[in-house]
Structure formats: C-alpha cells, structure tokens
Amino acid sequence: MAARRLVEGVYEVGVQHFDRREFDELIPLPDGTSYNSYIVFGEEKTALIDTVDPSKTHVLLENLQSLNVKKIDYIVSNHAEQDHSGSIPMLLDVFEGAKVVTNEKAKGMLQDLLHLSDEVFLTIKEGEELKLGGRTLKFIMTPWVHWPETMSTFLVEDGILFSCDFFGAHLASSELFVRSPEKVYDAAKRYYAEIMMPFRVSIKKNLEKVKALDVKMIAPSHGPVYDDPKFIISAYEEWVSDEVKNQVVIAYVSMHGSTERIVEMLYDELVKEGIEVLPFNLSVSDIGEYAMALVDASALVVASPTVLGGLHPKVAYALSLTAMLRPKLKSVAIVGSFGWGGMMVRQAKELLKALRVEYVGELLIKGLPKDEDAGKIRELAKVIAGKTLDS
Ligand code: FEO
Numbered sequence: 001m002a003a004r005r006l007v008e009g010v011y012e013v014g015v016q017h018f019d020r021r022e023f024d025e026l027i028p029l030p031d032g033t034s035y036n037s038y039i040v041f042g043e044e045k046t047a048l049i050d051t052v053d054p055s056k057t058h059v060l061l062e063n064l065q066s067l068n069v070k071k072i073d074y075i076v077s078n079h080a081e082q083d084h085s086g087s088i089p090m091l092l093d094v095f096e097g098a099k100v101v102t103n104e105k106a107k108g109m110l111q112d113l114l115h116l117s118d119e120v121f122l123t124i125k126e127g128e129e130l131k132l133g134g135r136t137l138k139f140i141m142t143p144w145v146h147w148p149e150t151m152s153t154f155l156v157e158d159g160i161l162f163s164c165d166f167f168g169a170h171l172a173s174s175e176l177f178v179r180s181p182e183k184v185y186d187a188a189k190r191y192y193a194e195i196m197m198p199f200r201v202s203i204k205k206n207l208e209k210v211k212a213l214d215v216k217m218i219a220p221s222h223g224p225v226y227d228d229p230k231f232i233i234s235a236y237e238e239w240v241s242d243e244v245k246n247q248v249v250i251a252y253v254s255m256h257g258s259t260e261r262i263v264e265m266l267y268d269e270l271v272k273e274g275i276e277v278l279p280f281n282l283s284v285s286d287i288g289e290y291a292m293a294l295v296d297a298s299a300l301v302v303a304s305p306t307v308l309g310g311l312h313p314k315v316a317y318a319l320s321l322t323a324m325l326r327p328k329l330k331s332v333a334i335v336g337s338f339g340w341g342g343m344m345v346r347q348a349k350e351l352l353k354a355l356r357v358e359y360v361g362e363l364l365i366k367g368l369p370k371d372e373d374a375g376k377i378r379e380l381a382k383v384i385a386g387k388t389l390d391s
Contacts, residue, residue, distance in 0.1 A: 003063045004176045006217065006225060007158050009041040009135070013048075013063035014221070015056040016172040023083075023170065027194050028288045031187060032172030035083055036221045038162055039069065040155060042132020047074040047101075049153055049162045050221050054086030061094065071095065074122070074130065076137065077102040078164035079150045080109035084221050089114055101130065103141065106149035129156075140209055142166055144202035146195045152210070159216030165195065166206065167232045169223030177227045184224055185235060186292075191222065192239050193291035198326045204240045207233065244298040244328055244391050248384060250279040251290065251319075252303035253312040258337035258368045259305045262377065265369060266301065266335065269381030275388055282314045290318065294327035298388040299360070302348050306338035306364075311347045319351040326355065330391040333361040333384055337368075360387050 003011045014037035021029050035052035037060055046069065052060045064072075072095040077085050080102075088110070092098055099122040102110065107121050124130070130137040136156040143150055145166040153162040169187035178184045196203055210218075211233065218226040218233075226232045248270055254260035263279060270277045278293045294300070300322070304315040311319070332355075334348050345362050361380045365373050 003039075003067050006038070006160065006176070006219065010155065010158060010160065011039050011067060012176060012219070012225070013037050013039050013060060013067070015052045015059045016174070017053070017056065018172040027170070028286055029170050030286065030288070031170065031183075033170040033222055034172050036219065036223075036225075038219055039064065039067065039072075040132060040135060040137070042135040044133030045073040045131075046071060047076055047130070047132060047137060048072050048091070049076045050078055050084040050164055051075065051087035051091060053083045054090070057087040057090045060087055060091075072098045074099055074101045074137075076153050076162075077106055077110060078153055078162065078221070079147060080106045080113060081147060081165075082113060084164060085110055085114060089116065092116075092120060103139070103149060103151055106151070109147075109149055140213070142206040142209065144199040145206055146199055154213055154215075159214050161210065161213065161215045161218050161229075162221075163210075163218055164221045166203075166220065167218050167226065167236065168220040171223040173224055175224050178224045178231060181231060187223060188232060188235060189239065189295060190288050190292050192236070193295050193325065194288055197239075197291070197295060198324065200240045200326070200328070203236065207236055207240065239295050242328065244330060245276070245296040246274070246388055247276045247278060247293070247297040248299045248301060248388055249290070249293045249297045250277060250301040250303055251282055251315065251322075252279065252301075253282050253305065253314045254303075255305045255307070255312070258365065259303050259335075261369050262335050262337065262363070262365060263303050265374060265377045266303075266381055269378050270385060273381055273385030275385050282318050287318070287321065291321070291325055294322065294325060294329065297327065297329060298391045299331045299333070299384055300329050300357075301384065302332065302334045302336075304336040304344055304348070306336060306342040306344050309342040311344050311351075316347065316351060319348060323352050323354040329355060329357050331358045331360045331384065331387045333359070333363075333380060335363045335365075335380070337365050339367065358387070360384055
C-alpha cells in the first residue's frame with residue numbers, strides 16, 4: 001500500500017484492511033474495510049487528518065516515510081473511535097511537538113480512550129480555521145455520525161471535505177476514487193444501515209451543512225474518495241428521507257418447515273398484491289444485508305417457530321438489532337408456528353418497543369399450515385399490502 005495523491009500536496013496515507021471480516025465484533029465485512037488517513041502539506045505547516053487502527057500503525061508510518069514526512073504540526077482527530085484515533089499516541093512519539101486538533105467533546109473522549117495528556121491538544125470550535133500557509137482547514141461540527149463528538153474538516157482552497165465515518169463505506173479497494181459506483185453504493189448503504197441509521201435525524205441536519213459548502217471532493221475515512229460528491233450526497237438524501245418503499249422484509253427462522261411454509265405462502269400472496277418482498281432466513285443470511293433492506297422497507301414481518309415457549313433466539317437477536325437500528329418502518333406483523341402455545345408475540349413486541357410502528361396482524365398456526373390457514377394468510381397479506389401501499 002502506497003501513499004495516493006488526491007491533488008498536489010494532499011495524499012491518502014492510510015490502510016486497506018482487505019482481510020478484516022468483522023467490525024465491533026458485530027458487523028460482517030464481506031469486502032474488508034479501510035482506515036483512510038490524509039496528509040495535507042501547506043507552505044508552512046503540515047496536517048494529518050485522522051490516523052488508522054492501531055493494529056496497522058506501521059503501514060501509516062511507512063506511507064509517511066515514502067513521502068519523506070519529517071514533521072507533522074497538526075493531527076486532526078475528527079472522531080475519537082479507535083479505528084481512526086488509535087495510532088495517535090504512537091504518532092505523537094514519532095512526530096514530537098505535533099498537536100492533536102479536535103473539539104472539546106472529542107478531547108475528553110480521546111483522553112479517556114487513549115490516555116493523552118492535556119498539553120498535546122489544540123481545541124477548536126464550529127467554523128474555526130487553521131492556517132497551514134496557502135491552505136486553510138475549517139472545522140465543521142457534524143455530531144452523531146455516529147458518536148456525539150464527530151466533526152468534519154474542510155480544506156477550503158481545494159474544496160475537500162474530510163468527513164471521517166460520515167459518507168464512509170466498509171470497502172477495501174485499490175481504487176482511490178469511486179470507479180465502481182454500484183459496488184461503492186452498496187458498501188456505503190450497508191455502512192449507513194449498520195452505523196448511521198439510528199441517527200437519521202441528526203444526519204439530515206449535517207447533510208444540509210455539507211451542502212452549504214463548496215465541496216468538490218468528499219474524502220471519508222472508510223472506502224474510496226468521492227470526486228463526484230453528488231453521488232453520495234444524493235444517496236444519503238434518499239436514505240435519510242421520510243419516504244419508504246413498497247417493500248416488505250420478512251425476518252424468519254424455521255426449525256422443521258412449518259414457519260417456512262407460512263413464509264412461502266405469505267410471500268406468494270404479498271407478491272400477488274404487487275409488493276416487493278425481501279425474505280431473510282436468519283440462519284443463513286448476512287445480517288448486514290438484512291440491515292440494508294430495513295433502510296427503505298415499509299413493513300417487517302417477523303416469523304418464528306416457538307422454542308421453549310418463546311421466540312427462536314435467532315429471531316430475538318435480529319429483533320433486538322432492528323430496535324437498535326431504528327429503521328423508518330411503518331408496520332409490523334408477527335407470524336409463526338407453535339406446538340402447545342407460548343409467549344412469542346409478547347416477546348417480539350417487547351423487543352421492538354423502541355420502534356414507533358403499527359402492529360397490523362398476528363397469525364400463529366399450530367403445526368404445519370392446513371388448507372383452512374391459506375385464507376388467513378391471504379387476508380393478512382392483504383392487510384400488510386394495504387398498509388404498505390398507503391405509506
Ligand atoms: Fe470508523 Fe466510528 O469509526
């Protein structure tokens with residue numbers, strides 16, 4: 001991995017972590033990820049924007065060496081999470097006298113996480129500028145993407161916005177700029193779904209701030225650089241909008257085939273009603289794809305067998321995650337099979353209580369669906385479809 005030039009005097013010096021397969025011990029990374037770090041050379045001062053995961057500090061140092069960097073005046077920390085801040089202590093050892101530039105809230109978090117001393121910091125506020133000589137860094141507070149302290153740094157003369165996680169994509173790629181837009185779109189949507197979706201309202205406000213700048217390039221700290229910022233700004237506008245699509249997600253598990261048969265019958269009926277149906281067998285599905293489907297869906301159908309009197313644990317896990325992600329779902333239906341009764345519906349509602357959704361139907365079937373159950377499933381599909389088409 002080598003330093004890569006964005007424009008004269010601005011280079012990406014971070015890491016492509018191709019073989020990382022999980023983030024936060026939770027999020028699947030089918031395409032790896034990157035920790036982008038950017039060096040900006042002014043006529044008088046040099047600034048590094050964000051660092052890399054501490055497991056890869058050596059790569060960042062090699063890249064800086066390849067550019068013959070002897071002095072760094074400022075290390076800008078847009079976000080305190082360790083995949084971007086974790087190398088700061090080692091960089092402060094190598095580049096003595098460098099100041100960590102960040103906002104007051106991030107400073108506190110960096111001190112808690114990395115045990116940095118007070119004197120290494122230069123704290124800045126919304127709209128403040130730092131002159132590098134012929135180049136100016138302007139700090140734009142973009143809180144809650146996805147932590148409270150997050151900010152972006154705008155390189156005024158070049159129109160480059162260093163946005164850290166905001167607009168990011170977990171995608172390791174040899175392409176510095178977006179040249180495979182469909183792949184990047186999917187990776188950015190997956191990233192939005194898993195990290196940003198709970199903060200949709202804050203992100204809307206931050207998007208307006210970004211749109212007010214004369215941005216020519218967006219350089220996030222995960223994934224390729226957007227040299228056409230409209231590409232990712234319009235994708236974000238769609239994802240954070242209040243609009244939902246004519247889509248129903250079915251999250252299900254089946255042990256002996258009864259719940260699967262209910263799902264198949266419901267799927268067919270919903271398709272007949274003109275609904276796009278996205279089923280996820282939670283035993284085999286990538287939970288990231290499930291999260292992506294929730295970005296646009298109007299309705300969720302929860303389908304579970306009854307295990308030891310309640311929801312299947314894999315369904316319970318998916319519902320717990322769904323509640324955390326706070327998608328813009330309008331309605332939920334709960335279906336499933338049972339042998340001798342249980343608490344499944346109550347448990348599902350309890351797990352989803354953080355969501356403001358309308359429960360539009362419940363259908364629990366004893367054993368394998370019988371002929372007379374077909375009508376109930378058809379009826380439920382019509383109700384779900386009606387709500388979906390109305391929303
Ligand atoms: Fe990429 Fe929130 O860290």
